[in-house]
Amino acid sequence: MxxxxxxxxxxxxxxxxxxxxxxxxxxxxxxxxxxxxxxxxxxxxxxxxxxxxxxxxxxxxxxxxxxxxxxxxxxxxxxxxxxxxxxxxxxxxxxxxxxxxxxxxxxxxxxxxxxxxxxxxxxxxxxxxxxxxxxxxxxxxxxxxxxxxxxxxxxxxxxxxxxxxxxxxxxxxxxxxxxxxxxxxxxxxxxxxxxxxxxxxxxxxxxxNGQGVYGIDAVVPGMVYARPKLPPTRYDSVVVSIDDSAAKAVPGYQKSLALDDPSGTVPGWVVVLADSFVAANKACDLVKVTWKTGEAAKVSEADLQRRSAELIADPNAGSLVVEDAGVDQAFAAAKSKLEATYTTATALHFQMEPVNALAFEKDGVFEIHTGNQWQSLVLPWLAKALGRPENTIVMKSYLLGGGFGRRLNGDYAIPAALASKAIGKPVKLVFTRADDSRFDSPRAPSVQRVRMAFGEAGRVTAMDHAAAAGWPTLAMAPFFMPKGTNGVAYDPFSVNGADHWYTVGAQRVRAVNNDLANSTFRPGWLRSVGPGWTNWALESFMDEAAHSQGADPLAFRLKLLDGVGRNAGSGPTAVGGAHRQAAVLAAVAKKAGWGAALPKNTGLGLATTFGQERDMPTWVACAARVRVDPQTGVVKVEKLTLVADCGTVVHPDGALAQMQGASLWGMSLALFEGTEFRDGQVKDTNLGGYTPLRMADVPDLDIEFMPSTEPPVGLGEPATTVVGPAIGNAIFNAVGARVRDLPIRPAAVLKAMKA
Incomplete structure (x- = not known):
């Protein structure tokens, strides 16, 4: 497809x-x-x-x-x-x-x-x-x-x-x-x-050589610079008053403008205009704006997670993405059952180039000069905001200094366009790092409940996976939402990955929208999107399920990857189905030395994935070798071994770079990245408090591609989703600590060791 x-x-x-x-x-x-x-x-x-x-x-x-x-x-x-x-x-x-x-x-x-x-x-x-x-x-x-x-x-x-x-x-x-x-x-x-x-x-x-031009490099004669003065909340803030008396002392300051946005993309926004960005930046800090806000200004991370848990507990909430007959009956008749809950924290994009846009009208056409990942999504917003036909607007393409999904949402183009329309001049809107973080479309926090039923001899008879999070596609592209078997539309990018290729008897997958998240902020697509949390739960749970039945986690998975029924796979890009996933898993286990003796407090953990979507499976497996300090709970990843079957590798150097970057991002999300909402805003707005993976933490990487002449599939994201659970499983194998929350903090490891 x-x-x-x-x-x-x-x-x-x-x-x-x-x-x-x-x-x-x-x-x-x-x-x-x-x-x-x-x-x-x-x-x-x-x-x-x-x-x-x-x-x-x-x-x-x-x-x-x-x-x-x-x-x-x-x-x-x-x-x-x-x-x-x-x-x-x-x-x-x-x-x-x-x-x-x-x-x-x-x-x-x-x-x-x-x-x-x-x-x-x-x-x-x-x-x-x-x-x-x-x-x-x-x-x-x-x-x-x-x-x-x-x-x-x-x-x-x-x-x-x-x-x-x-x-x-x-x-x-x-x-x-x-x-x-x-x-x-x-x-x-x-x-x-x-x-x-x-x-x-x-x-x-x-x-x-410096010839590449990024969005932040775009200039035109006579343009005015702008920096946004962001409201306290994403949606329900209203400007009451603007006091720019102190800003008038800044040389080059022009004025502060409250935007009127018919598209509803940037309600309550003020932009500070000046002759240069230096002036706009300095003046923006001096401008005082009074806003009227709503309930979103009180929301915390705990509120968001609590709401997800409440919704998951309601069996009628959400959309049934997979609903086989006999799930409830299998659980009722089970010899044993296992249930676990997993969470992930709010995560930010932090692309190298903060978002920016240059906007102006020329010869009857409104031009937006910026780096963007989804022009077809943004153009209708611009048309509504500017009150003009879409065919009179053009988005000029530039290199992006990172995107990671943030620039799929081109909301940052709207305020630049509105400001330009208001003053009749080109406006170059540039965000500071803190502005970019506050105006980010974060990966929403998530809560998942996974259950499995076992019959005679530990045979898996049923599986039930419910995932609740904010839905980016509902916020920005609701036309892209299919309906589940119960007729309820769902965000596929909130649940992809849970519809796995394991044969588990009767299966249920339920996607639940956290309505509080969607009303508090604009959830975004962050590299790997739903599989970034669904696979964390799925592959952690597969290890837990194996241990509950006294089975080897590798053998347990391979047995379930039997390629039966809907897991057989089909053309054009899913030929081979679960058998190809089993092949990369077996290969990575052999390559990493699964089953070999390891030093004390050192563990090897496995995880596997099929990538982003069932009709575009990228079969990936990871073995993570970690060492845990039992006194501090600090986790040191020593080596990541990955094997991928992505069909034909078109650009080998680029493919390797994609796998390297994705796996390190997955490690960063697993151990280092994560913020929280406080009073309706993210707590961390710069890289002092938000601490991604540093160079000193980068482990050895051993990445291999399976030879294949099948059609090529995707590589930008799959490895991101498999590293986190591999690390979590390795921690358990090292010190017996089962962690179920991302990111994995040392305190959580110590607590799990004592449990």
């Missing part, structure tokens, strides 16, 4: 379109019919179109709708095109495009980018290769069957003609229906020359 298929109307529209390849004197243009911009003569020799173009000099320009936030997504997607096209990699360049309806859905998240792009761009590359061979054969005076495409040219024996020459001299015109595209011959894996090979990432030079 592709992302487009999640939107039936979009999928239907796409399926009716043929694929078009045309050529003019300017270049070859490739795209879906109805979406192609005619490539007329251009000074540069080519005109970019929907997916890629080839210039008269043979340059291949790949248009990428995904945001570049450090994951080398442009290089990965360009490889897909270039490999099938047989392009000269030295002549391939990547263009990250601005928002436009012709691109369709623009979103970068969920580990979807390569997974969704692979079939589209590989077919596009194959189509281009087919046409270039046909036209190249004419220019060479031979039959197409005598020709091969290789490294940006068509070869026939000792003769050849370059792609640039074909574009300049040829007469290319060919269209493909979706059915014809699907039948185009793709290169066998053995003939790939770019996918899976070591080639330079296209974005590295600009990032290292």
């Amino acid at each position: 592709t992302f487009l298929q999640r939107n039936p109307e979009a999928a239907a529209a796409l399926s009716r379109r043929g694929f078009l390849i045309t050529a003019t004197s300017a270049g070859v243009a490739l795209g879906f019919a109805g979406e192609v911009t005619a490539a007329g003569p251009a000074p540069a020799g080519f005109e970019p179109t929907i997916w890629y173009s080839i210039g008269r000099d043979g340059t291949v320009t790949v248009n990428v709708i995904r945001a570049e936030l450090g994951q080398h997504v442009g290089t990965a997607i360009a490889r897909i095109v270039a490999d099938e096209l047989e392009a000269d990699w030295s002549k391939v360049q990547v263009k990250t495009v601005d928002s436009d309806a012709k691109w369709g859905l623009m979103v970068t998240g969920g580990s979807w980018s390569v997974w969704q792009s692979y079939p589209i761009y590989s077919q596009a590359g194959a189509a281009g290769r087919t046409v270039l061979i046909e036209e190249g054969a004419k220019l060479l005076g031979v039959a197409p069957g005598a020709c091969v495409a290789r490294n940006g040219a068509i070869h026939a024996g000792k003769a050849s003609v370059s792609y640039g020459a074909i574009v300049t001299r040829g007469n290319l015109a060919r269209s493909f229906t979706p059915e014809q595209l699907a039948k185009l011959p793709m290169k066998p894996a053995a003939e790939r020359r770019l996918i899976g090979k070591a080639v330079q990432a296209r974005d590295i030079p600009s990032k290292t």
Whole structure:
């Protein structure tokens, strides 16, 4: 299932379109019919179109709708095109495009980018290769069957003609229906020359020589700088008065403006305007605003967790994501039962580049210059806020200094646009680190209850998993929420991972929205989203279940990963199902030395996951080796061993970097990161109180990818979800302390050791 298929109307529209390849004197243009911009003569020799173009000099320009936030997504997607096209990699360049309806859905998240792009761009590359061979054969005076495409040219024996020459001299015109595209011959894996090979990432030079431009670098003549004066609460604050008398002494200060936001994105906001950010920053601290607030100003972390627990206790609350017949009967007839509750604390994004946006109107178009992960989500908010048609607004794309899901929510663009509209000038809104933290869309705190029923000889007969948290998709993209078996809509990103691939008899998975969280703040998507808490509970519980039955945790899991029924897996990307998850688990256990003797107070813990979603499974397993100081409870992670089966590895260096970063983030969330709400706001707003993983804490990493020619899936997030429970299980194996709350603090370890 592709992302487009999640939107039936979009999928239907796409399926009716043929694929078009045309050529003019300017270049070859490739795209879906109805979406192609005619490539007329251009000074540069080519005109970019929907997916890629080839210039008269043979340059291949790949248009990428995904945001570049450090994951080398442009290089990965360009490889897909270039490999099938047989392009000269030295002549391939990547263009990250601005928002436009012709691109369709623009979103970068969920580990979807390569997974969704692979079939589209590989077919596009194959189509281009087919046409270039046909036209190249004419220019060479031979039959197409005598020709091969290789490294940006068509070869026939000792003769050849370059792609640039074909574009300049040829007469290319060919269209493909979706059915014809699907039948185009793709290169066998053995003939790939770019996918899976070591080639330079296209974005590295600009990032290292300073030429790369990030959102915070955007400038235009005559712009006014702004810093927000944030209200006490996210939703229910109203400006009563503004006193800027002290700020007027700051050179360059202009004024403070209370925003009127028809979209409801930034209620109660004041922006402080000045000639420079230094002035805006200083003046903002001096401006005094009086707000009227509501009940959200009283909410604490304990209130949020208590509300989740109350909702989980109500069997009628929430949406039934999985509901097999006989769950209650199996628990009633069970020989034994096990139940445990797990929690996770509020977590923040802390991307390197604080959020920012530059906004202004030019020639009847309102431009928003910023780094963003989901333009298609933000444009309707901007249209409502500005009171103008969506097609008169464009979001200009920039590099992102980190995103981690925070920039899926482009709410920070709204105040910049409103301020610009109000004063009739370009406004560059920049947040301080503390502003960014207070205005963050945090990962909501979560509470989960997991139960398992056992029959004769410890056979698992039923499992019941309920997860309660704030729902980001309800807050920002409710149109993206499917309905459960009981007809109640749910946020898939709050419960993905709980619908696991273990065979556990009758299964129930229930997603519960913490309404207090959603009314207090705007819950956000943070790298791995729901699996970041669901897999913490699931894989910790699997260890507990194994020990309750006197079973080895590895053997217990492998027995349940039998690939029976719905866990058998199917195409296109879940082929092999639970058997592939069992394979990575067995491989990581062997690699890490599972079962070998370890020093005192040292333990090895296992955990496994299928990544983000059942139709896009990335099979990952982790073995964490930890040492626990029994006097202090401090946990030292000595080594993380991970094995992943992500199908075809498109960009090996990028894939390794993704796994490394994700696993370290998972470790950071497990042991170091976490804040709490106090009086409706997060307690920690900078990196003094909020303490992510430091360099001194980084363990040895041993990461391996299973060889595969299956279609590629996602890698940005899965490893994040598997490290935490592996560490928790290792702590238990080291000192017998079972911790069920993230982050794992030394005091909690000491308390569990005494329990």
